[in-house]
Amino acid sequence: MAVIARPDAARTRHSAGAFFSVGYAAACYLAFVGVIVWTMAFLADIRVSRTVDHGGPHTSTWTAVVVDAALLAVFAVQHSVMARPAFKRRWLSVVPGHVERSTYVLAASATLALALSLWHPVTTVVWHVSAPGAQVVVWSLYAAGWAWVLAMSFAIDHLDLFGLRQVTAHLRGLAETAPSFALPLPYRVVRHPMMLGFLVAFVATPTMTVGHLLFAALGGAYILLGVRLEERGLAEELPEYADYAATTPRLFPRLRR
Numbered sequence: 001m002a003v004i005a006r007p008d009a010a011r012t013r014h015s016a017g018a019f020f021s022v023g024y025a026a027a028c029y030l031a032f033v034g035v036i037v038w039t040m041a042f043l044a045d046i047r048v049s050r051t052v053d054h055g056g057p058h059t060s061t062w063t064a065v066v067v068d069a070a071l072l073a074v075f076a077v078q079h080s081v082m083a084r085p086a087f088k089r090r091w092l093s094v095v096p097g098h099v100e101r102s103t104y105v106l107a108a109s110a111t112l113a114l115a116l117s118l119w120h121p122v123t124t125v126v127w128h129v130s131a132p133g134a135q136v137v138v139w140s141l142y143a144a145g146w147a148w149v150l151a152m153s154f155a156i157d158h159l160d161l162f163g164l165r166q167v168t169a170h171l172r173g174l175a176e177t178a179p180s181f182a183l184p185l186p187y188r189v190v191r192h193p194m195m196l197g198f199l200v201a202f203v204a205t206p207t208m209t210v211g212h213l214l215f216a217a218l219g220g221a222y223i224l225l226g227v228r229l230e231e232r233g234l235a236e237e238l239p240e241y242a243d244y245a246a247t248t249p250r251l252f253p254r255l256r257r
Contacts, residue, residue, distance in 0.1 A: 018171045025102040025167040028109070032162060035109040035116075040146055042116050043201065043212070044139075052212045053121050061210070064120035068214055071115035076222045078111045085233050098170035102163030122211035129206040138206045145201030152194035155184040181240045189253050191231070191244070195223045196251050227251070 038048070045051045059067070081087055082104050095103050129135055159165040186193040202216035227250060234241045 018167075021096070021099050021167045022171055024099060025163050028102040028106040029162050029164060032105050032109045035113050038116055039112065040201075042119075043205070043215070044142065045205075045207075050117065050119060051121070052119065052215055053123050053207075053209050056118075056120050059120055061122055061124070064122045064211065065214060067118070067120045068115075068122075068211065069218060071118055072215070072218045072222070075108070075111040075115050076226070079108050079222075080226060080229055082107060083230065083233075085236070098166045099163065101160075101166055105162050120211070122209060122214065124210045126208040126210060126213050128208075135206045138204050142201055142204035145197045145199075145204060148197035149194050149201070152186060152197060155186055155193075156182075181238050181244075183244070188248065191248050191250050192223075192227050195227060198223060199251070 041048050042051050045053050047054065050056050082091070088100065092100060129138055153161055157165065159168075190196065199220055202219050205212060208216075231241070231245060235245070
């Protein structure tokens with residue numbers, strides 16, 4: 001489902017503040033890109049300073065599980081609370097509207113980076129795919145999951161999703177109108193195709209450890225909870241959403257004759 005804000009024409013702003021907003025939004029976006037690339041390397045166990053299976057302190061399994069779950073909970077709380085309409089209404093009294101989305105992106109990037117940097121690996125193996133051909137298939141699924149996430153961000157509005165359109169519209173003196181309801185093709189099949197890409201990327205690995213499984217399980221659980229919370233807000237904001245949700249599955253396509 002795409003919520004697209006369409007601006008109305010106005011005069012261009014050339015103030016230092018408007019240009020600063022564009023630079024701030026660009027910095028927030030670059031921070032997000034850096035953290036996402038880090039997450040890809042983290043889950044693929046590419047040997048950076050710390051990955052899902054390597055680096056970090058040596059602790060007991062239960063200590064690691066508690067710490068890792070707490071780190072992911074911090075991200076989940078930030079990501080959900082800041083997206084709620086009630087929080088946004090209060091937040092907009094502090095942060096200008098045109099940088100609200102960029103600030104949200106920066107906060108989400110920071111909490112995810114915190115989880116990655118303090119992660120405690122639990123390296124007990126749950127499964128291991130040893131056949132070279134099967135490993136190629138699994139890694140292809142991993143890459144496809146992340147590629148699908150990126151594609152779905154462009155299927156709706158990549159620039160709007162990460163706060164770039166808002167600051168450029170402000171720089172140009174454009175005022176946003178109420179959000180409108182639009183359905184790109186993938187969103188006619190399932191309501192949250194981007195989340196499906198995340199689920200695939202979380203579990204597609206030749207060697208699944210307890211720590212990786214914990215990340216996948218908690219990440220998947222948060223996705224299931226997060227989309228339900230998001231849909232409550234969408235149903236309140238967009239009258240068409242209830243009918244759309246009644247006829248379109250949430251995450252997995254229906255098999256139809």
